[in-house]
Amino acid sequence: MxxxxxxxxxxxxxxxxxxxxxxxxxxxxxxxxxxxxxxxxxxxxxxxxxxxxxxxxxxxxxxxxxxxxxxxxxxxxxxxxxxxxxxxxxxxxxxxxxxxxxxxxxxxxxxxxxxxxxxxxxxxxxxxxxxxxxxxxxxxxxxxxxxxxxxxxxxxxxxxxxxxxxxxxxxxxxxxxxxxxxxxxxxxxxxxxxxxxxxxxxxxxxxxxxxxxxxxxxxxxxxxxxxxxxxxxxxxxxxxxxxxxxxxxxxxxxxxxxxxxxxxxxxxxxxxxxxxxxxxxxxxxxxxxxxxxxxxxxxxxxxxxxxxxxxxxxxxxxxxxxxxxxxxxxxxxxxxxxxxxxxxxxxxxxxxxxxxxxxxxxxxxxxFPREALSERLITYALEPKTAARTTALKQWLITNGRGDQPMLEQDINRVGYAVAENLGHAAALPLFAFNATLFPRSANAWDSLAEMYAALGDVKQAKRLYARSKALAAAR
Structure with missing residues (x-):
């Protein structure tokens, strides 16, 4: 080291x-x-x-x-x-x-x-x-x-x-x-x-x-x-x-x-x-x-x-x-x-x-709340995943006034792709999964999550999530 x-x-x-x-x-x-x-x-x-x-x-x-x-x-x-x-x-x-x-x-x-x-x-x-x-x-x-x-x-x-x-x-x-x-x-x-x-x-x-x-x-x-x-x-x-x-x-x-x-x-x-x-x-x-x-x-x-x-x-x-x-x-x-x-x-x-x-x-x-959000999300992506950590992140978003902001989905997506580019698709996957949990009616959230699974070689899961994304888009 x-x-x-x-x-x-x-x-x-x-x-x-x-x-x-x-x-x-x-x-x-x-x-x-x-x-x-x-x-x-x-x-x-x-x-x-x-x-x-x-x-x-x-x-x-x-x-x-x-x-x-x-x-x-x-x-x-x-x-x-x-x-x-x-x-x-x-x-x-x-x-x-x-x-x-x-x-x-x-x-x-x-x-x-x-x-x-x-x-x-x-x-x-x-x-x-x-x-x-x-x-x-x-x-x-x-x-x-x-x-x-x-x-x-x-x-x-x-x-x-x-x-x-x-x-x-x-x-x-x-x-x-x-x-x-x-x-x-x-x-x-x-x-x-x-x-x-x-x-x-x-x-x-x-x-x-x-x-x-x-x-x-x-x-x-x-x-x-x-x-x-x-x-x-x-x-x-x-x-x-x-x-x-x-x-x-x-x-x-x-x-x-x-x-x-x-x-x-x-x-x-x-x-x-x-x-x-x-x-x-x-x-x-x-x-x-x-x-x-x-x-x-x-x-x-x-x-x-x-x-x-x-x-x-x-x-x-x-x-x-x-x-x-x-x-x-x-x-x-x-x-x-x-x-x-x-x-x-x-x-x-x-x-x-x-x-x-x-x-x-x-x-x-x-x-600079957008930049603070980015750093908090990167930290979450790299730490061990537990229900308590996910709950803590949700609470952090609420405490910092981000829980109901319309740009939140887009911001999480942006950070997710940055993590994928810099640290790999496996590191980014939890962020896209978190985004889909927060915004379950978003076709884009499920599409991005499917993209991560596809990049990791999980074709079956990617196919299932792409289908969900298309169904949500069609229902609009």
Missing amino acids: RRFAFVAVLLLAVSTPSGTVRAAELDARITRQLHTNAARYGIAGQAVLIRHNGTLLAQAVAGEADLTTHQPVTPETVFNTYSLAKLLVSALVMQRVEAGRVELDAPASRYLPDLPEAWQTITVRQFLNHASGVPEYFQYREGEVITSQGSLFPTTAAEVFKALAGAPLQFTPGTANRYTQTNYLVLTALLEAQYQQPYAQIVQDRVLRPLSMTHTSLGPATDVPHDITIAYIGKQGALRREDDIAWPSYAYGHAALHTTVGDLDRFLLALTRGELVGRATLQQLWQPQLLGNGRRSGFSTGWEFEESGEYRFVGHDGGTRVRARIAFTDGLAGDTYSFIYLTNGSAKNVWSRTLVDSTMAVVAPMQ
């Missing part, structure tokens, strides 16, 4: 609607949650930092940066943060919008005239929100990069755009979201055209140096002058080393960002204080955005966007390894939390959303 070293720093007491949580109590909760996550998902190393209204609530590190040398993670350990790099691009574009130098709803070709013909009418906002329809410029298969020009990246971004000129759009711009790195190649090139400087220099001058982010860099991990984590991926339930892609410099707007939990905290704190982009501008830009088909976009000016209760969430992930999130009400001058969760990989390849949700459940369960 790997031993995990924990360091936690808690400042002040935390005021919540349900009372004041003392620092020592929150310290114990956060430490327990990191232990829990490490044990559940096989996390190699992790670093967490949480703020509320600018006040540091918790900072904790756990595990190992390098499983071979057993180098522990410290608050100064550098992590590869992958697509969190896109948040820097978004902030820099928002600065240009605020300065009146870029219009979000103007075609990006106004600033980059040499974009492919089919891209000429795509707006800056559509590129930011992955609503452009442009194709991906590479594929990653079995540890190898495949581009239209073979296994080597083109020399320049202009060559990438030229190579994609004949490829059809994936959809009409503005009508859907499809996440591609190509979107941020365009935005990186736009910033370079605006400043007439290499992108790395723009970031250094306008973000890293002003915020004293001295442990942050763009480029290969081999160039990082500080202690850095080794990246791991889960293969057949075990951790295996995974070397990063040798990204060209034009890709630094979507990858190759190496930073610490403290430096990333400086970036988020500067944003929430209005130091990089004015709060009024952020309030205007971090709004729900609709696609052309009337559906809500999953992004808002490049940030993942969702709503949970009274809060709006903006943030981004780096796949299964890292995530940053800001939760706020009434604009950034209201109640505001920031959450940073960095890992260097897990045996289960747990999605970073699940990890951040678990810290939200610890720090502010009353403010």
Whole structure:
């Protein structure tokens, strides 16, 4: 069994609607949650930092940066943060919008005239929100990069755009979201055209140096002058080393960002204080955005966007390894939390959303009931099943005001599928059975339960439950 070293720093007491949580109590909760996550998902190393209204609530590190040398993670350990790099691009574009130098709803070709013909009418906002329809410029298969020009990246971004000129759009711009790195190649090139400087220099001058982010860099991990984590991926339930892609410099707007939990905290704190982009501008830009088909976009000016209760969430992930999130009400001058969760990989390849949700459940369960529910359900799925535990879960739902909420069935279903993906179908089965017990007239609840049995190879039970689901659907 790997031993995990924990360091936690808690400042002040935390005021919540349900009372004041003392620092020592929150310290114990956060430490327990990191232990829990490490044990559940096989996390190699992790670093967490949480703020509320600018006040540091918790900072904790756990595990190992390098499983071979057993180098522990410290608050100064550098992590590869992958697509969190896109948040820097978004902030820099928002600065240009605020300065009146870029219009979000103007075609990006106004600033980059040499974009492919089919891209000429795509707006800056559509590129930011992955609503452009442009194709991906590479594929990653079995540890190898495949581009239209073979296994080597083109020399320049202009060559990438030229190579994609004949490829059809994936959809009409503005009508859907499809996440591609190509979107941020365009935005990186736009910033370079605006400043007439290499992108790395723009970031250094306008973000890293002003915020004293001295442990942050763009480029290969081999160039990082500080202690850095080794990246791991889960293969057949075990951790295996995974070397990063040798990204060209034009890709630094979507990858190759190496930073610490403290430096990333400086970036988020500067944003929430209005130091990089004015709060009024952020309030205007971090709004729900609709696609052309009337559906809500999953992004808002490049940030993942969702709503949970009274809060709006903006943030981004780096796949299964890292995530940053800001939760706020009434604009950034209201109640505001920031959450940073960095890992260097897990045996289960747990999605970073699940990890951040678990810290939200610890720090502010009353403010974030959906996330508290998720953590409680995951705990139930993994503990020994007894009638008493099931009764306790039902009572917990009633006590926390969830027993009769119409979204409960959907929420349990959502968590069930997350557990199935991260921990296996056998672990998820009790959640779907519990949902069917709570909602016996729901065709969807029985259909999902049948799906779990089918995945586990119990064809007879799956067939019986599918039939029940169809009968309920037909009776509506």
